[in-house]
Amino acid sequence: MQEERRLAVLRAIVEDYVTTEEPVGSKALVERHGLGVSPATVRNDMAALEDEGYITQPHTSAGRVPTDKGYRLFVDRLTTVKPMSTAEKRAITTILDGAVDLDDVVQRSVRLLSQLTRQVAIVQYPTLSRSTVRHVELVALAPNRLLLVLILSTGRVEQRVVELGMDLDDEALSDLRSAVNRAATGQLIAEAVAALAELVADGPVSSATQVVVETLLEAMSDHRSDERIAVGGAANLARYGDSFDSAVRPLLEALEEHVVLLKLLGEASTGEPITVRIGHEGPYQQLASTSVVAACYGPGEEAFARLGIVGPTRMDYPGSIAAVRAVARYVSRILDEA
Amino acid sequence: MQEERRLAVLRAIVEDYVTTEEPVGSKALVERHGLGVSPATVRNDMAALEDEGYITQPHTSAGRVPTDKGYRLFVDRLTTVKPMSTAEKRAITTILDGAVDLDDVVQRSVRLLSQLTRQVAIVQYPTLSRSTVRHVELVALAPNRLLLVLILSTGRVEQRVVELGMDLDDEALSDLRSAVNRAATGQLIAEAVAALAELVADGPVSSATQVVVETLLEAMSDHRSDERIAVGGAANLARYGDSFDSAVRPLLEALEEHVVLLKLLGEASTGEPITVRIGHEGPYQQLASTSVVAACYGPGEEAFARLGIVGPTRMDYPGSIAAVRAVARYVSRILDEA
DNA sequence: CTTGGCACTCTGCCGGCCGGAGTGCCAAGG
DNA sequence: CCTTGGCACTCCGGCCGGCAGAGTGCCAAG
Numbered sequence: 001m002q003e004e005r006r007l008a009v010l011r012a013i014v015e016d017y018v019t020t021e022e023p024v025g026s027k028a029l030v031e032r033h034g035l036g037v038s039p040a041t042v043r044n045d046m047a048a049l050e051d052e053g054y055i056t057q058p059h060t061s062a063g064r065v066p067t068d069k070g071y072r073l074f075v076d077r078l079t080t081v082k083p084m085s086t087a088e089k090r091a092i093t094t095i096l097d098g099a100v101d102l103d104d105v106v107q108r109s110v111r112l113l114s115q116l117t118r119q120v121a122i123v124q125y126p127t128l129s130r131s132t133v134r135h136v137e138l139v140a141l142a143p144n145r146l147l148l149v150l151i152l153s154t155g156r157v158e159q160r161v162v163e164l165g166m167d168l169d170d171e172a173l174s175d176l177r178s179a180v181n182r183a184a185t186g187q188l189i190a191e192a193v194a195a196l197a198e199l200v201a202d203g204p205v206s207s208a209t210q211v212v213v214e215t216l217l218e219a220m221s222d223h224r225s226d227e228r229i230a231v232g233g234a235a236n237l238a239r240y241g242d243s244f245d246s247a248v249r250p251l252l253e254a255l256e257e258h259v260v261l262l263k264l265l266g267e268a269s270t271g272e273p274i275t276v277r278i279g280h281e282g283p284y285q286q287l288a289s290t291s292v293v294a295a296c297y298g299p300g301e302e303a304f305a306r307l308g309i310v311g312p313t314r315m316d317y318p319g320s321i322a323a324v325r326a327v328a329r330y331v332s333r334i335l336d337e338a
Numbered sequence: 339m340q341e342e343r344r345l346a347v348l349r350a351i352v353e354d355y356v357t358t359e360e361p362v363g364s365k366a367l368v369e370r371h372g373l374g375v376s377p378a379t380v381r382n383d384m385a386a387l388e389d390e391g392y393i394t395q396p397h398t399s400a401g402r403v404p405t406d407k408g409y410r411l412f413v414d415r416l417t418t419v420k421p422m423s424t425a426e427k428r429a430i431t432t433i434l435d436g437a438v439d440l441d442d443v444v445q446r447s448v449r450l451l452s453q454l455t456r457q458v459a460i461v462q463y464p465t466l467s468r469s470t471v472r473h474v475e476l477v478a479l480a481p482n483r484l485l486l487v488l489i490l491s492t493g494r495v496e497q498r499v500v501e502l503g504m505d506l507d508d509e510a511l512s513d514l515r516s517a518v519n520r521a522a523t524g525q526l527i528a529e530a531v532a533a534l535a536e537l538v539a540d541g542p543v544s545s546a547t548q549v550v551v552e553t554l555l556e557a558m559s560d561h562r563s564d565e566r567i568a569v570g571g572a573a574n575l576a577r578y579g580d581s582f583d584s585a586v587r588p589l590l591e592a593l594e595e596h597v598v599l600l601k602l603l604g605e606a607s608t609g610e611p612i613t614v615r616i617g618h619e620g621p622y623q624q625l626a627s628t629s630v631v632a633a634c635y636g637p638g639e640e641a642f643a644r645l646g647i648v649g650p651t652r653m654d655y656p657g658s659i660a661a662v663r664a665v666a667r668y669v670s671r672i673l674d675e676a
Numbered sequence: 677c678t679t680g681g682c683a684c685t686c687t688g689c690c691g692g693c694c695g696g697a698g699t700g701c702c703a704a705g706g
Numbered sequence: 707c708c709t710t711g712g713c714a715c716t717c718c719g720g721c722c723g724g725c726a727g728a729g730t731g732c733c734a735a736g
Contacts, residue, residue, distance in 0.1 A: 037710090038709070038711075040710050040712095041708085058718095059718065060716055060717060060718095061715080061717055
C-alpha cells in the first residue's frame with residue numbers, strides 16, 4: 001500500500017527533523033530509515049504529502065519540514081506509546097516520594113517534568129473550587145487580633161490576620177471557633193461559603209464574628225490560588241538559541257503571564273487524558289511555533305488541576321506525552337494517599 | 339583639573355554605552371554630553387583611562403567599552419542617587435499594599451522589582467532561623483491521624499500530616515496541644531527546638547507525643563525554606579537576544595539553580611545596605627558578564643533575607659540600585675507592621 | 677595642556693561567484 | 707499503475723574583494 005508508506009515517510013520526516021533540527025531530504029531519509037525504496041519514490045510521496053499540507057519546504061529545493069498539520073497527524077495516528085525507562089520511573093518515584101507537603105509536590109513535579117522532557121514545565125496548583133474545608137483555626141495574637149488559618153483537603157493553607165475592633169476572651173473565641181467549624185468543616189468550598197453566609201444572616205452577631213466570617217469568605221472566594229502555577233525548566237530554552245526570535249523570545253515572555261499559561265493548559269479539556277496543542281492551533285499568534293502537552297491530575301477520578309510542558313513545535317512528542325502522563329499519574333496517586 | 343574631566347569622560351562612556359549598547363567614540367561623546375572640549379582631548383583621556391584598565395576597545399579603532407573595573411569605579415564614585423519618580427513610588431505602594439500574606443508579598447516584590455528595573459528579579463523568603471513560633475495547631479483528621487500546622491512570626495506556615503500509630507481522644511489531643519504550645523510558642527526557632535526536645539526527654543511520653551514532637555522538630559530544622567527564593571522577569575532577558583550566548587544562556591541556566599542564586603545574593607553581606615557585584619567579581623566563570631544588585635530586608639533593624647536583581651554588566655546601575663533599595667525598604671516596613 | 681590635521685586601521689556591507697544539496701520531471705521498466 | 711535512474715534546474719550558504727564610515731594615534735602648533 002502506497003498510502004501506508006506515505007505515512008511511514010511522514011513519520012520518518014518528523015523523527016529526523018526533531019533530532020537533526022534541519023530540513024530533511026529524500027536521500028538522507030532512505031539511508032537512515034530502512035524503507036526499501038529509492039529516493040525518487042520518496043520524492044513522489046513527499047510531493048503528495050506536501051500537496052495535502054503535511055509538510056513544506058522552507059525554500060525551493062531544500063529538504064522538507066513538517067507543518068503543524070503534519071505534527072498533528074503524527075501524534076494522532078503515528079505515535080506509539082514510548083514506555084518510560086526504568087531509570088526514569090525510578091526518578092519519578094524517588095523524587096516525588098520525598099515531598100513533604102502540597103507546595104513541595106508541585107515544585108518537585110515541575111522540576112521532574114522539566115528534567116524528563118528537557119522542556120519548560122508547568123504545574124497548576126489544585127483549585128480551591130473542588131476541595132473541601134478540612135479545618136478552620138483561629139489563633140489569638142492579641143485580645144483584638146486573630147490569625148485565621150483555613151485548611152483545605154487538597155493541602156492548601158490560606159491565612160489571614162484580622163483586626164476585630166473589639167476584645168475577645170478565650171471562651172468567646174472557642175465558641176466562635178466551633179461555630180465556624182460546624183458551618184464549614186467537611187463542606188465543599190461553595191457549600192461552606194453558603195453556610196457561613198447563613199451564619200451571619202441568621203441573626204445579630206458580634207462584630208468579631210462578622211469580620212471573621214467576612215475574611216473567611218473572602219479567602220475562600222479568592223481565586224488567586226486557582227490561578228497559581230509553578231513554572232520551571234526555562235533553562236531548557238537555552239538549547240534553542242538559534243530560533244531565538246521565533247521560539248524562545250515569545251515563550252519567555254509568555255512564561256511571565258501566568259494567565260496565558262493557564263489558558264494554554266486549560267484549553268481543550270475534553271475528557272481526553274492527554275491533550276496536545278500544536279503550533280497555531282491555539283489562540284496566541286505569538287506562540288505559533290510552540291506546542292503544549294498537558295494532562296489532568298487529581299486524586300481518584302477527579303481532575304483537580306493540570307500539568308504539562310511547553311516547547312517548540314519541533315519537539316519529541318512521544319517522549320513528552322509519556323513523561324507528562326507518567327508524572328500526572330504518579331502525582332494523582334500521591335494526592336490520593338494524602 | 340584633568341583628573342576630574344577623566345572621570346566625567348568615564349561616566350559619559352558608561353551612560354552612553356548602557357543606553358546605546360554600542361562602543362562609544364570620542365566624537366559622539368562630546369556631542370551628546372556638554373563637555374566643553376574637543377574630541378582630540380577626549381581621545382587623550384580615553385587613552386589614559388584605557389591604560390589604567392577602566393575601558394577597552396573591542397577592536398582596534400572601534401569605540402570604547404567600560405571594563406568591569408570601569409563599572410566598579412562608576413558605581414563607587416560616580417553614581418548619584420537617582421530618586422524614584424512619583425509614578426514609581428506609587429507603583430511600589432499600590433502593588434505591595436495589596437498583599438494578603440507572606441507568599442504574596444514575596445511574589446509581588448519579584449514582579450515589582452522586575453518591572454521597575456526591567457531585569458531578572460530575585461527575592462529570598464525570610465529565613466526560619468530568626469523567626470519565632472507564633473502557634474502550633476493540631477487538627478484531628480482521624481483518631482489516629484493529625485495535621486500539624488506550624489505558624490511562624492514571619493508569616494510562614496509549615497504543615498505536616500502524621501500517623502500516630504495509636505488513637506487519641508479529644509482530651510488527650512488538647513493536652514498535647516497545650517503542652518506543645520507551652521514549650522514552643524513565642525520562642526525563637528532554636529529555643530523552641532530545645533524546649534521541645536526537652537519535653538520528650540523529660541520523661542516517658544506517649545508514642546503520639548513522640549511522633550508529633552519529632553515531626554515538629556523536623557519541620558523546624560528543615561532548612562528548605564531557608565533556601566527558598568522567588569524568581570521573576572526572565573522575559574526581560576529577551577531584550578538581550580543579541581548577546582545570547584554570552585549573557586542570556588548562562589543566566590538562564592543559573593536561574594534554575596536556586597543554590598547559585600542564593601549565593602549570588604548572599605555574597606558580600608558586609609553591613610552595606612546595598613551590594614553590587616560586577617561581572618567577574620563573583621566566583622562563577624559563566625556569569626562573568628552579569629552583575630547583581632542586592633539588598634537586605636527585614637522588619638526593624640533585622641536583616642531577615644535578601645532581594646535583588648541580576649542582569650548584564652551593561653545595566654543601568656543608578657536606576658537598579660534605587661529600585662532595589664526602595665523595594666527593600668518598603669517590604670521591610672510591611673513586615674514591620676504585620 | 678589643548679587642539680586641529682592627517683594617515684592608518686578595522687568593521688560592516690554589498691555584489692558576485694561557486695559548490696552542494698535537493699528537487700521536479702521525464703522516460704523506461706516491471 | 708507504481709517504481710526507478712537520469713538529468714537539468716533552483717536556491718542557499720559560504721567565500722572573496724572592494725568600498726565607505728567610524729574611530730583612533732600621533733604630531734606639531736598654539
